[in-house]
Amino acid sequence: MSRNADTSTPILPVLAERWSPRSFDTSRSLTMADLTPAFEAARWSPSLSNLQEWRFLVGFRGDATFAAMTEHLSGWNASWAPNAGAIVIGMYEDDPENRGREYAPYDLGQAMAHFSVQAHADGLFVHQAAGFDRDAIAAHFNVPTTWKVFVVAAVGHLGAPELLDETLRARETAPRVRRPLDETVFTHPFPAA
Amino acid sequence: MSRNADTSTPILPVLAERWSPRSFDTSRSLTMADLTPAFEAARWSPSLSNLQEWRFLVGFRGDATFAAMTEHLSGWNASWAPNAGAIVIGMYEDDPENRGREYAPYDLGQAMAHFSVQAHADGLFVHQAAGFDRDAIAAHFNVPTTWKVFVVAAVGHLGAPELLDETLRARETAPRVRRPLDETVFTHPFPAA
Numbered sequence: 001m002s003r004n005a006d007t008s009t010p011i012l013p014v015l016a017e018r019w020s021p022r023s024f025d026t027s028r029s030l031t032m033a034d035l036t037p038a039f040e041a042a043r044w045s046p047s048l049s050n051l052q053e054w055r056f057l058v059g060f061r062g063d064a065t066f067a068a069m070t071e072h073l074s075g076w077n078a079s080w081a082p083n084a085g086a087i088v089i090g091m092y093e094d095d096p097e098n099r100g101r102e103y104a105p106y107d108l109g110q111a112m113a114h115f116s117v118q119a120h121a122d123g124l125f126v127h128q129a130a131g132f133d134r135d136a137i138a139a140h141f142n143v144p145t146t147w148k149v150f151v152v153a154a155v156g157h158l159g160a161p162e163l164l165d166e167t168l169r170a171r172e173t174a175p176r177v178r179r180p181l182d183e184t185v186f187t188h189p190f191p192a193a
Numbered sequence: 194m195s196r197n198a199d200t201s202t203p204i205l206p207v208l209a210e211r212w213s214p215r216s217f218d219t220s221r222s223l224t225m226a227d228l229t230p231a232f233e234a235a236r237w238s239p240s241l242s243n244l245q246e247w248r249f250l251v252g253f254r255g256d257a258t259f260a261a262m263t264e265h266l267s268g269w270n271a272s273w274a275p276n277a278g279a280i281v282i283g284m285y286e287d288d289p290e291n292r293g294r295e296y297a298p299y300d301l302g303q304a305m306a307h308f309s310v311q312a313h314a315d316g317l318f319v320h321q322a323a324g325f326d327r328d329a330i331a332a333h334f335n336v337p338t339t340w341k342v343f344v345v346a347a348v349g350h351l352g353a354p355e356l357l358d359e360t361l362r363a364r365e366t367a368p369r370v371r372r373p374l375d376e377t378v379f380t381h382p383f384p385a386a
Contacts, residue, residue: 005237008229012314014205015234015307036201039378041208043371044198045306048323052371056378065380103323106344109302113238114208117310121205130241130296142382151299178236178245185225185232185249187258189335 005176018120019176020127022080022168023159030060030085030156034122038155041118047107051100053093054108056115057141060086068140072133073152080168081129084154088115089137095146108150119155128153198369211313212369213320215273215361216352223253223278223349227315231348234311240300244293246286247301249308250334253279261333265326266345273361274322277347281308282330288339301343312348321346 005016039056047053059065061084069089070082081087090112092104100107116126134149143149161172183191198209232249240246252258254277262282263275274280283305285297293300309319327342336342354365376384 007233007237009233011230011234011237011311012207015237015311018237018239020239036374037204039374040200040202041204043374043377044200044204044208044211044369046211046213046309046321050370052377054377055384057383058378058380063380103298103344105296105299106302106305109299110306112299113303113306114310116239117307118204118208128239144383147383151296176237177243181229181232181236184236184245184247185251187251187256190250190337190340191248 024156025159028157038119042111042115045114048103081154085156094148217349221350231312235304235308238307241296274347278349287341
């Protein structure tokens, strides 16, 4: 089963091949050393005035941080993300005094994109999600109120689709789709939806 | 002069080598075909529930779109960005009816990161900036009020630092720096600033 993006022109294999699975191989574990290249890639992403207004909390399956993170996942995420080797929670500085505040979530997105691309190059898969209790995470990990807990990402080795229940298995194997490029890129005027 | 990131562990060369110059080679021009792989890379970036709530306006040096864009650059950007081969303006859907609204700037950041990485792989350089008149751009290009004009990116072939004035030349050649990884990634508790 190829999950490669059906691109209109060739792009870097690591970008075409990256996708976001929900099935992770629980026989494989991860350590900080396994994720260091991905964090290093995130570190070198661009940000407004090089402010780097992001932080990453990471837990590894089996440790207390990971256990606390999985407790606060919601919906479907609670069923599949705990099988990942690691969970990363991304947060950004959301301080009225921070002149880069408006761009902080944008820059966190850039950092997480770099993280995901490097992780994929290292044989790992990343699935980002929004469904978790941000306030509970902030309280548990003493995140200052000037920081916004924003996104959770499961990271691990790919598992078989058969490990998922029927609904998620169908999503796992459905064709990857995106809006056509000519509805996304324009020269003038703004494209119709 | 190497501009490669000084990483604590090896990462993909395209991620280590990517940086954001201000000097562009005005003897080189760009066409849509040159940017199609980068837009295609952006297209295949991940987004919340695959909503893809981003659009890109693009102008090429010499055309009317580019001219209108450069008119509305502010500050230093007005001095260097017009030398780029193309200017890309990223926008995201900012509609109260959009359930992914809060993640739209984050996802635009991911899309622009993919764009930048692919552009670099194609021998191009990208410099993103926030200093431009968003309202004027929205008005000129008939961007609906439910969309937020957010970021401008100059794209082109690298020029010599000597083409810049003294202040910008110093920035162009200064060592690339980032906060150390152990101040960015934590397991518990939140790291001190």
